[in-house]
Amino acid sequence: MNDNKVIHVEGLTKTFGDFTAVNAITFDVHKGEIFGFLGANGAGKTTAMKMLIGISNPTSGKAEVAGFDVFTQAEDIKKNIGYMSQKFALYDDLTVQENITFFGGIYGLSRKQIKEKSALLIQELGLENVDHQLVGALPLGWKQKLSFSVALLHDPKIVFLDEPTGGVDPITRRQFWEMIYKAAHQGTTIFVTTHYMDEAEYCDRVSIMVNGKIEALDTPKNLKKKYKADSMNDVFLKLARVPS
Numbered sequence: 001m002n003d004n005k006v007i008h009v010e011g012l013t014k015t016f017g018d019f020t021a022v023n024a025i026t027f028d029v030h031k032g033e034i035f036g037f038l039g040a041n042g043a044g045k046t047t048a049m050k051m052l053i054g055i056s057n058p059t060s061g062k063a064e065v066a067g068f069d070v071f072t073q074a075e076d077i078k079k080n081i082g083y084m085s086q087k088f089a090l091y092d093d094l095t096v097q098e099n100i101t102f103f104g105g106i107y108g109l110s111r112k113q114i115k116e117k118s119a120l121l122i123q124e125l126g127l128e129n130v131d132h133q134l135v136g137a138l139p140l141g142w143k144q145k146l147s148f149s150v151a152l153l154h155d156p157k158i159v160f161l162d163e164p165t166g167g168v169d170p171i172t173r174r175q176f177w178e179m180i181y182k183a184a185h186q187g188t189t190i191f192v193t194t195h196y197m198d199e200a201e202y203c204d205r206v207s208i209m210v211n212g213k214i215e216a217l218d219t220p221k222n223l224k225k226k227y228k229a230d231s232m233n234d235v236f237l238k239l240a241r242v243p244s
């Protein structure tokens with residue numbers, strides 16, 4: 001794999017019985033890139049992401065993530081990536097500090113590393129006054145930011161974010177995206193799905209999936225030009241509108 005390519009996907013396909021959820025998708029993602037993975041509900045995004053993070057076997061095709069093969073090196077992939085889904089976040093019945101300690105342990109960090117990282121993280125997120133509160137009591141936006149930071153604890157090469165900002169206000173989403181930019185500047189590759197088209201504008205490149213296929217993939221600027229659209233919202237509506 002080219003040094004600069006941290007994800008390489010070729011003809012990746014997943015079928016469930018007669019139904020093809022992901023249909024021969026091909027793309028690359030580069031180091032430090034913010035890659036938006038868009039599509040209407042049911043387009044196949046989560047199914048594709050599950051194959052890339054090594055928890056679902058492809059039916060056919062090829063994919064390398066962080067230099068590892070999804071078929072034969074799924075365990076190596078898991079060690080080199082972070083993952084944050086909207087549904088699975090943190091444990092509500094553990095405190096902020098306990099969550100960090102718990103996930104740091106799962107990621108194989110030493111006690112010393114966990115101590116150092118958690119102090120930094122709590123300070124960066126401004127959680128000093130709530131670090132002994134149960135995560136369940138925190139506002140959703142704080143939980144999301146903490147969850148993102150926890151997904152980065154082990155300095156993964158790539159972090160996969162599945163609709164990370166669902167249900168919060170635009171200011172909180174903007175703050176979340178500032179964290180994404182910072183991680184990307186430090187060299188972490190960001191692979192993100194979202195239904196918010198303003199967030200699609202923040203990505204370096206965006207792919208749009210329709211019925212299991214990638215219909216378009218380019219920078220937001222080029223996509224707008226190609227589809228004669230004023231915004232990514234217009235691009236999305238032109239491409240991904242579900243037939244009524």
Ligand SMILES: Nc1ncnc2c1ncn2[C@@H]1O[C@H](COP(=O)(O)OP(=O)(O)OP(=O)(O)O)[C@@H](O)[C@H]1O
Nearest residue numbers: 016019020021039040041042043044045046047048
């Ligand atoms: N385990 C499964 N068995 C059968 N069909 C499945 C399975 N998982 C997903 N599908 C189907 O594959 C299609 C793609 O689903 P997927 O969850 O990947 O879409 P998505 O783009 O992530 O949608 P959303 O934005 O709603 O999360 C859907 O029609 C879904 O019903």
